[in-house]
Amino acid sequence: MDNSKSVIELERVVIKFSGDSGDGMQLTGTQFSETSALMGNEVSTFPDYPAEIRAPQGTVGGVSGFQLNFGNMNINTPGDYADVLVAMNPAALVANLRWAKDGGTIILDIDMFTEKNFEKAGCSENPLVTNKLTNYQIIKVPITSLTKEALKDLDLDNKSVVRTKNMFALGMVYWLFNRELDYTEHFFEKKFKKVPLIVEANKRVLSAGYNFALNLQLIRSYRVVKGKIEKGRYRNISGNVATAWGLLAAAEKAGLQLFLGSYPITPATEILQEIAARKDMGAISFQAEDEIAGIVTAIGAAFAGKFGCTSTSGPGLALKSEAIGLAVIAELPLVIVNVQRGGPSTGLPTKTEQADLLQALYGRNGESPCVVIASSTPSNCFKYAFEAGKIALENMTPVILLTDGFLANGSHPWKFPTMKDLPEIKTRIITQQTEKYLPYQRIEGTTIRQWAFPGMKGYEHRIGGLEKMAVTGTVSYVPENHEVMTYERKRKIQEIAEQLPLQEIDGETSGDILIVGWGGTYGHLLTAVSELREAGQTLSYTHFNYINPLPKNTADVFQGFKRIIIFEINDGQFYKYLRSELPQFNYLRYNKIQGLPFTTSEIKEFIIKTKEE
Amino acid sequence: MSTNTQYTFKDFKSDQQVRWCPGCGDIAIMNAIQKAMAQLDIPIENYAVVSGIGCSSRFPYYMSTYGFHGIHGRAGALASGVKCANPNLSVWQITGDGDAMAIGGNHFIHEIRRNIDLNVILFNNQIYGLTKGQYSPTSLLGQVTKTSPYGTIERPFEPGELVIGSQGTFFARSIDNNLNMNTEICIEAEKHKGTAVVEILQNCVIFNDGAYDYLTDKEHKEDRQIYLKDGEPMIFGKNKDKGLILEGMNLKVVKIGENGITEKEILVHNAKDPKPYLQLMLINMKYPEFPVAFGVIRQVEAKNYDMVLHQQIAEVKQKSPLKSMDDLLASGDTWVVE
Numbered sequence: 001m002d003n004s005k006s007v008i009e010l011e012r013v014v015i016k017f018s019g020d021s022g023d024g025m026q027l028t029g030t031q032f033s034e035t036s037a038l039m040g041n042e043v044s045t046f047p048d049y050p051a052e053i054r055a056p057q058g059t060v061g062g063v064s065g066f067q068l069n070f071g072n073m074n075i076n077t078p079g080d081y082a083d084v085l086v087a088m089n090p091a092a093l094v095a096n097l098r099w100a101k102d103g104g105t106i107i108l109d110i111d112m113f114t115e116k117n118f119e120k121a122g123c124s125e126n127p128l129v130t131n132k133l134t135n136y137q138i139i140k141v142p143i144t145s146l147t148k149e150a151l152k153d154l155d156l157d158n159k160s161v162v163r164t165k166n167m168f169a170l171g172m173v174y175w176l177f178n179r180e181l182d183y184t185e186h187f188f189e190k191k192f193k194k195v196p197l198i199v200e201a202n203k204r205v206l207s208a209g210y211n212f213a214l215n216l217q218l219i220r221s222y223r224v225v226k227g228k229i230e231k232g233r234y235r236n237i238s239g240n241v242a243t244a245w246g247l248l249a250a251a252e253k254a255g256l257q258l259f260l261g262s263y264p265i266t267p268a269t270e271i272l273q274e275i276a277a278r279k280d281m282g283a284i285s286f287q288a289e290d291e292i293a294g295i296v297t298a299i300g301a302a303f304a305g306k307f308g309c310t311s312t313s314g315p316g317l318a319l320k321s322e323a324i325g326l327a328v329i330a331e332l333p334l335v336i337v338n339v340q341r342g343g344p345s346t347g348l349p350t351k352t353e354q355a356d357l358l359q360a361l362y363g364r365n366g367e368s369p370c371v372v373i374a375s376s377t378p379s380n381c382f383k384y385a386f387e388a389g390k391i392a393l394e395n396m397t398p399v400i401l402l403t404d405g406f407l408a409n410g411s412h413p414w415k416f417p418t419m420k421d422l423p424e425i426k427t428r429i430i431t432q433q434t435e436k437y438l439p440y441q442r443i444e445g446t447t448i449r450q451w452a453f454p455g456m457k458g459y460e461h462r463i464g465g466l467e468k469m470a471v472t473g474t475v476s477y478v479p480e481n482h483e484v485m486t487y488e489r490k491r492k493i494q495e496i497a498e499q500l501p502l503q504e505i506d507g508e509t510s511g512d513i514l515i516v517g518w519g520g521t522y523g524h525l526l527t528a529v530s531e532l533r534e535a536g537q538t539l540s541y542t543h544f545n546y547i548n549p550l551p552k553n554t555a556d557v558f559q560g561f562k563r564i565i566i567f568e569i570n571d572g573q574f575y576k577y578l579r580s581e582l583p584q585f586n587y588l589r590y591n592k593i594q595g596l597p598f599t600t601s602e603i604k605e606f607i608i609k610t611k612e613e
Numbered sequence: 614m615s616t617n618t619q620y621t622f623k624d625f626k627s628d629q630q631v632r633w634c635p636g637c638g639d640i641a642i643m644n645a646i647q648k649a650m651a652q653l654d655i656p657i658e659n660y661a662v663v664s665g666i667g668c669s670s671r672f673p674y675y676m677s678t679y680g681f682h683g684i685h686g687r688a689g690a691l692a693s694g695v696k697c698a699n700p701n702l703s704v705w706q707i708t709g710d711g712d713a714m715a716i717g718g719n720h721f722i723h724e725i726r727r728n729i730d731l732n733v734i735l736f737n738n739q740i741y742g743l744t745k746g747q748y749s750p751t752s753l754l755g756q757v758t759k760t761s762p763y764g765t766i767e768r769p770f771e772p773g774e775l776v777i778g779s780q781g782t783f784f785a786r787s788i789d790n791n792l793n794m795n796t797e798i799c800i801e802a803e804k805h806k807g808t809a810v811v812e813i814l815q816n817c818v819i820f821n822d823g824a825y826d827y828l829t830d831k832e833h834k835e836d837r838q839i840y841l842k843d844g845e846p847m848i849f850g851k852n853k854d855k856g857l858i859l860e861g862m863n864l865k866v867v868k869i870g871e872n873g874i875t876e877k878e879i880l881v882h883n884a885k886d887p888k889p890y891l892q893l894m895l896i897n898m899k900y901p902e903f904p905v906a907f908g909v910i911r912q913v914e915a916k917n918y919d920m921v922l923h924q925q926i927a928e929v930k931q932k933s934p935l936k937s938m939d940d941l942l943a944s945g946d947t948w949v950v951e
């Protein structure tokens with residue numbers, strides 16, 4: 001073991017904080033990430049928490065984790081395996097040992113390693129004895145008792161004292177990676193302004209942890225080199241907040257008020273919470289009585305001239321299906337955000353999965369096409385939410401935006417844009433008084449209708465869920481008209497391809513293998529591809545954000561390759577879609593359905609294996 | 614919002630052919646609503662008529678106002694969205710006993726609980742008409758229909774009870790063939806600030822014909838109906854000689870002039886009483902023991918959601934340092950990389 005105090009320089013480090021749900025691991029992880037981002041590192045995070053709010057204490061089911069990856073550049077994922085694992089109790093160790101990197105460091109609160117806790121964690125014996133831990137540097141620290149010791153002269157009850165022990169762990173890790181304490185200190189000063197005792201307690205324990213590590217000669221200290229990061233102003237952002245802001249930005253650009261009708265559902269709830277808070281910017285949030293009312297109020301608002309949106313996750317999308325069809329036939333602008341999670345049914349509410357692509361594409365009665373797009377990083381949820389709004393408002397159509405639990409909860413520093421960087425949004429609100437407003441008259445040269453809403457004099461009209469007569473919009477059961485309207489609705493969606501950017505290829509435009517992904521797997525695929533390239537491989541990679549319609553050059557992009565591998569966190573939904581849309585190509589697939597993101601190593605292995613075949 | 618607009622009921626008719634069955638109660642109800650709209654001082658472009666699914670829900674197509682024919686059961690949610698989006702509109706939700714009491718029950722109770730300023734016209738024909746004759750949540754216990762060939766075994770809802778149970782601020786009942794009463798009540802409903810539920814007993818001539826004959830029968834109707842008016846004694850009958858009194862905890866029909874009863878003993882209707890107990894008893898009066906209550910049974914003041922929503926937005930917006938998206942993007946902790 002290296003006992004010297006020399007500092008080791010690293011390019012990137014993965015840390016996982018894990019403990020009981022009540023141990024404050026999410027806060028600990030967030031503080032570390034934000035401090036690192038402020039110190040000029042790239043960061044990517046992934047919180048991983050149980051579905052139960054208070055699962056039984058000390059059990060494996062109740063373990064809450066926060067993984068983060070930081071470094072000097074190209075941090076696109078929260079990392080596969082942890083260089084440093086912090087385990088606040090035996091259950092956390094048992095649950096996360098498989099994520100610790102060989103040769104990595106494990107910091108334990110040894111006070112918690114008692115017979116009783118072994119039992120709660122489902123171990124018959126001490127997991128430190130039963131597991132092979134020789135490959136790790138194990139640092140056993142009596143965190144609980146040292147925390148108590150640090151606070152013994154403060155007039156604080158035992159519960160509050162114990163609650164600060166996460167700061168001891170954070171302090172140690174701060175020392176380990178040469179982080180500064182001020183950001184976290186300021187955080188407590190702001191957050192507990194009214195309870196100075198709590199501020200004092202947290203600050204003391206934080207420095208106690210830091211000093212303990214400093215004095216503990218056994219620990220190596222690392223320095224993560226500052227990155228060559230693009231110049232500009234940055235902030236941290238999570239996928240859900242970025243989504244909410246993207247919708248708000250689209251509303252502002254279009255000059256419309258945002259109306260979000262929604263119902264709380266994991267992992268999409270923060271979107272509703274954020275928009276509710278943004279009533280202070282004039283947004284209307286409506287927490288509906290159920291998922292159906294969430295979307296139907298939004299459709300009502302769209303009918304009344306607002307930018308109507310709804311947010312949900314898989315099961316909620318299922319409940320909204322009929323109403324999406326209503327928006328399709330009524331040809332109203334609407335954005336439906338689906339933060340995907342593992343299914344079917346309630347499935348894995350807190351785990352990620354690209355579960356609902358086929359539901360988004362096809363999950364409605366009748367011929368009911370709508371636009372489907374997907375974001376691929378936490379921060380580009382902003383871009384694609386904005387884009388979803390732009391497409392919906394400019395084409396008078398519902399748009400489904402797919403994000404997922406991984407993107408929604410993940411966060412990273414974001415060089416945020418200003419509004420003038422964003423493209424215009426041209427709504428279809430009717431401006432010219434024609435002879436008589438005909439709601440289904442198409443704007444010349446397009447299949448898009450014009451928007452008129454209650455309060456506008458002279459444009460009174462009726463729409464609804466019954467088939468519309470072309471042009472006039474009155475109810476029609478004429479057989480030929482139904483076919484005409486079905487194709488008009490279809491064409492309207494297809495023609496949106498003209499507005500989309502072309503699909504780009506990263507790498508050579510022809511060759512043996514093309515790697516394909518869509519949505520939230522971007523970071524892992526990109527990292528795997530870059531690492532293989534560093535190792536001398538030639539690779540081509542393309543990632544989809546626009547699913548329906550596909551970018552119009554998709555076939556040209558695929559043309560140059562003998563084999564196309566589609567990587568997805570599901571059982572091959574994009575694979576099925578591409579096989580039906582572009583059947584002429586030779587597709588292979590790699591799927592994982594564990595409620596977890598890919599690891600870059602499994603992607604690399606599959607690519608290498610396929611190349612050799 | 615005075616506009617000097619002069620309308621007649623014909624201005625509210627669209628060019629679409631009305632496709633309800635000849636003799637259907639819906640036709641008479643639509644006439645009453647159009648008459649009411651013509652009398653209200655609201656510009657035609659500010660009316661939005663929304664509906665769910667069912668015979669009555671075809672209503673928006675026959676109106677010349679803005680209209681939205683939604684999906685089954687969701688009229689309440691659609692209306693809520695329209696009104697919360699733009700509180701200046703006069704929003705009319707056309708719904709039936711299937712649409713509002715069965716598939717849309719959840720939206721019905723919640724719009725009422727929120728007290729969104731809507732006019733909810735509930736066409737109650739105690740049957741599913743559009744699907745051709747199945748029992749509804751208001752069909753009478755034991756009623757024989759296509760899906761209850763041996764009689765229903767479900768107890769029916771009394772819509773007014775649901776309104777009160779949802780903390781409703783306005784409930785009125787009327788009947789399709791009484792044009793004047795319907796018109797008056799619809800005007801009251803529109804003037805009420807909050808969710809105004811108007812249950813209109815409606816005859817379906819095809820699948821449940823005669824369901825309300827006992828009430829409309831010329832010979833007896835005055836003895837079987839009571840038209841309640843706020844502040845007026847609860848007197849009814851062909852000869853205006855019957856009334857309602859409270860005996861213990863219960864209502865009782867008495868004859869004025871008999872057993873020493875004078876007009877003074879007769880209850881006076883108080884629609885504005887926030888305590889709903891007596892109103893609930895009136896809602897539940899059933900023939901033959903009692904006359905069936907019509908008129909505005911409950912009308913109390915309470916803040917309406919759509920108004921408070923926009924007030925709250927205006928207040929927090931005014932106080933907020935965030936004036937634009939650029940402010941929001943740059944809010945909180947940001948840092949510069951050089």
Ligand code: SF4
Nearest residue numbers: 634637668742817818
């Ligand atoms: S079926 Fe009954 S409710 Fe429907 S239109 Fe005919 S009469 Fe009216």
